[in-house]
Amino acid sequence: MTTYFLEDDLARVLRKIDIWLKNQQFNDLTNIVEASRERITKIQEKGYYTDTEKSFLNELRKQYVDDINQNEV
Numbered sequence: 254m255t256t257y258f259l260e261d262d263l264a265r266v267l268r269k270i271d272i273w274l275k276n277q278q279f280n281d282l283t284n285i286v287e288a289s290r291e292r293i294t295k296i297q298e299k300g301y302y303t304d305t306e307k308s309f310l311n312e313l314r315k316q317y318v319d320d321i322n323q324n325e326v
Contacts, residue, residue, distance in 0.1 A: 254303050254304055254305075255303070255304050256301045256302065256303055257301060257302055257303075257307060258300065258301050259296060259297065259299075259300050259301055259302065263310075264297065266314065267293055267296070267297060267310075269317070270293065270313055270314065270317050271290055271293050271294075273317050273320070273321075274286050274289055274290050274293075274313075275290065278290075289309075289313060292306070292309065293313075296310070
């Protein structure tokens, strides 16, 4: 399993995604948002992430970008 260090750029993006998730949390009836935020926090605390977490982070980033783009219109 490959691990990747959490670089400054990604750390900044994770903070933005966490804020975005926090704003979405009031609609979270399944606790998926809360679990995602907890996973982000664990990655931030460790300072690295694995291949599995990389897939998770890529999916979160995609959803974040899609939501931002939809709200710009």
